[in-house]
Amino acid sequence: MRHHDGPPADLAVVGAGPAGMAAAVEAARAGLAVVLVDSGARLGGQYYRHAPEGFHARRPGALHHGFRRFTRMAAALDASGAEVRLGRRVWAVEKVTGPGEDDLVAVHCLAGERDERRETVLARRLLIATGAHDRPLPFPGWDLPGVFTAGGAQALLKGDLVVAGRTVVVAGTGPFLLPVAAGLAAAGARVAGVFEANGRFGLAPAVLAHPGKLVEAAGYARRLAAHRVPYLGRHAVVAAHGGDELTHVTVARLGRDWTPGARRTIECDALAVGYGFVPQIELATQLGCATRGGGDGPAVVVDEGMRTSVPGVYAAGEPTGVGGAELAEVEGGIAGRALAADLGRDAGRAPGSARRRAALTAFAAAMTRAYPVRDGWQGWLLDDTLICRCEEVPYARIKEARALGATDARSLKLLARPGMGWCQGRMCGYAVARLAGEDPAPPRRPIAQPVRLGDLAGEPGPPDFAGPPEPAGRPDFAAGEDPR
Amino acid sequence: MTAGHPGEPGPPAPGHPGEGPPHPGHQGEPGTPRPGHPGEPGPPHAGHLVSARPEPGFPIRVDGRPVTAVPGQTIGAVLYANGIRSWRTTRAGRPRGLFCGIGVCFDCLVTVNGEASLRACRTEARPGDEVTTG
Numbered sequence: 005m006r007h008h009d010g011p012p013a014d015l016a017v018v019g020a021g022p023a024g025m026a027a028a029v030e031a032a033r034a035g036l037a038v039v040l041v042d043s044g045a046r047l048g049g050q051y052y053r054h055a056p057e058g059f060h061a062r063r064p065g066a067l068h069h070g071f072r073r074f075t076r077m078a079a080a081l082d083a084s085g086a087e088v089r090l091g092r093r094v095w096a097v098e099k100v101t102g103p104g105e106d107d108l109v110a111v112h113c114l115a116g117e118r119d120e121r122r123e124t125v126l127a128r129r130l131l132i133a134t135g136a137h138d139r140p141l142p143f144p145g146w147d148l149p150g151v152f153t154a155g156g157a158q159a160l161l162k163g164d165l166v167v168a169g170r171t172v173v174v175a176g177t178g179p180f181l182l183p184v185a186a187g188l189a190a191a192g193a194r195v196a197g198v199f200e201a202n203g204r205f206g207l208a209p210a211v212l213a214h215p216g217k218l219v220e221a222a223g224y225a226r227r228l229a230a231h232r233v234p235y236l237g238r239h240a241v242v243a244a245h246g247g248d249e250l251t252h253v254t255v256a257r258l259g260r261d262w263t264p265g266a267r268r269t270i271e272c273d274a275l276a277v278g279y280g281f282v283p284q285i286e287l288a289t290q291l292g293c294a295t296r297g298g299g300d301g302p303a304v305v306v307d308e309g310m311r312t313s314v315p316g317v318y319a320a321g322e323p324t325g326v327g328g329a330e331l332a333e334v335e336g337g338i339a340g341r342a343l344a345a346d347l348g349r350d351a352g353r354a355p356g357s358a359r360r361r362a363a364l365t366a367f368a369a370a371m372t373r374a375y376p377v378r379d380g381w382q383g384w385l386l387d388d389t390l391i392c393r394c395e396e397v398p399y400a401r402i403k404e405a406r407a408l409g410a411t412d413a414r415s416l417k418l419l420a421r422p423g424m425g426w427c428q429g430r431m432c433g434y435a436v437a438r439l440a441g442e443d444p445a446p447p448r449r450p451i452a453q454p455v456r457l458g459d460l461a462g463e464p465g466p467p468d469f470a471g472p473p474e475p476a477g478r479p480d481f482a483a484g485e486d487p488r
Numbered sequence: 489m490t491a492g493h494p495g496e497p498g499p500p501a502p503g504h505p506g507e508g509p510p511h512p513g514h515q516g517e518p519g520t521p522r523p524g525h526p527g528e529p530g531p532p533h534a535g536h537l538v539s540a541r542p543e544p545g546f547p548i549r550v551d552g553r554p555v556t557a558v559p560g561q562t563i564g565a566v567l568y569a570n571g572i573r574s575w576r577t578t579r580a581g582r583p584r585g586l587f588c589g590i591g592v593c594f595d596c597l598v599t600v601n602g603e604a605s606l607r608a609c610r611t612e613a614r615p616g617d618e619v620t621t622g
């Protein structure tokens with residue numbers, strides 16, 4: 005069981021998706037000692053998730069848009085000298101005082117997937133490139149087996165080559181629904197419909213103004229048409245039904261504010277549903293990095309070199325605002341060069357990357373405006389609809405808490421306990437905030453990942469830094485989001 | 489618009505071997521999508537889309553029943569590929585399986601070789617694994 009070994013690295017990168025990989029390549033090429041950690045078993049993050057070696061895929065990128073960019077980056081990473089440590093869940097980061105040096109950052113990991121062991125990476129600088137996860141909305145039956153987040157159905161297909169169902173419905177909002185539906189259809193599922201709660205993609209002015217995105221959108225539209233997949237705007241899945249598993253869904257036409265109107269039923273054994281993404285920023289908030297709100301937030305505030313408000317801590321990709329893989333890679337490259345320059349190395353120049361970042365950020369902002377979540381979804385809820393899946397908190401209990409005077413999300417959590425379970429509020433946090441009439445607040449998770457107490461109790465921390473905060477909560481797990 | 493036209497395979501029956509969702513292809517038949525094979529053991533996860541030639545699978549057991557895993561595949565994917573979509577019951581008695589698929593939601597917790605609370609979507613199958621549902 006090692007905590008840390010050897011001298012501190014120059015840079016620890018958390019997250020081996022497009023942003024983390026690009027940053028590690030640039031920084032290592034410039035001569036920095038880089039350690040790149042990721043919780044997954046393979047490089048690539050969610051966007052470039054791909055099948056394990058055991059499948060011997062001859063066309064591993066057939067399920068991806070732009071997979072060649074990933075293979076190029078992976079080769080560059082291999083040649084760069086950066087140290088890659090996969091299968092590491094980071095549960096805490098903190099500033100520590102190094103021997104006779106400036107502050108260091110300690111990245112506390114759990115290594116391995118079954119018998120996890122503690123491992124700490126010490127580094128002079130930290131880059132947070134932790135990506136995002138799906139933003140689900142609750143609706144009756146959303147906890148039935150067979151209901152997936154859109155990203156979950158995509159992950160099962162890309163990462164394990166398993167199709168979520170024979171007959172699949174895709175629903176939610178945003179352009180991400182299209183590649184999910186196209187992938188499932190190509191893999192042999194019957195996609196019974198794509199139901200976009202806002203307007204259909206491809207008609208948004210921002211897409212028409214962005215040729216690359218327009219071509220990509222047209223490609224998905226063509227593939228869906230070839231499989232005769234209906235794609236409807238202003239519709240949503242408002243309920244999922246079945247006994248032990250999903251058997252059918254109710255689809256409703258939506259009003260402008262998403263108030264459900266006329267309904268019909270569609271048989272299906274899988275549903276892939278997603279209403280955008282939530283940046284994973286709890287490592288940044290642990291360190292006190294400034295955040296901002298907005299439709300794609302809360303997100304970490306960064307400057308033109310991807311520096312956060314905390315000296316020595318950088319962020320790139322979705323944590324700075326949801327913008328997709330292409331923007332993440334650009335931001336990672338910018339961060340890697342800025343890190344190298346800030347540590348006195350010459351990272352060379354990448355003319356045009358600031359301009360590309362600005363253009364892609366503008367496109368992402370336009371997408372956020374075109375695909376908002378409207379509060380009419382609250383009209384889908386029944387008294388027994390679970391809001392929090394982990395703690396099984398029904399809507400009725402949220403209403404009771406509100407009647408008792410819980411008028412903000414924090415009080416709702418203390419009274420009704422949504423978001424206090426294993427997922428630490430990641431799945432219901434957005435919904436709970438909106439049910440309290442608030443925009444989602446930055447996460448407060450002193451422990452960024454549920455940790456088995458035995459794994460924490462195993463060994464004391466090394467003497468040169470203060471131990472992590474003591475966990476509290478479940479007898480066997482330290483998990484819940486801090487309600488304070 | 490409804491699913492389940494006559495002549496099309498219906499939704500898989502819960503927990504029946506070989507009635508899983510379609511796999512994206514099969515060994516030796518690159519480019520040929522086929523539906524599942526009801527009543528037969530689950531086919532290898534070859535993936536016509538990516539022109540895969542998977543290594544021979546290895547057996548694991550699910551509640552004593554043997555199923556085949558491809559090296560590197562997660563327990564959750566192996567269960568799904570074999571038509572098992574629900575493997576945990578909440579305190580309130582509700583069935584759960586995969587949801588987020590990326591290790592965030594903790595809905596897919598499963599017991600492997602007696603070790604509880606492992607995320608099926610993140611835990612790679614190993615030869616000889618004994619998976620317990622319930």
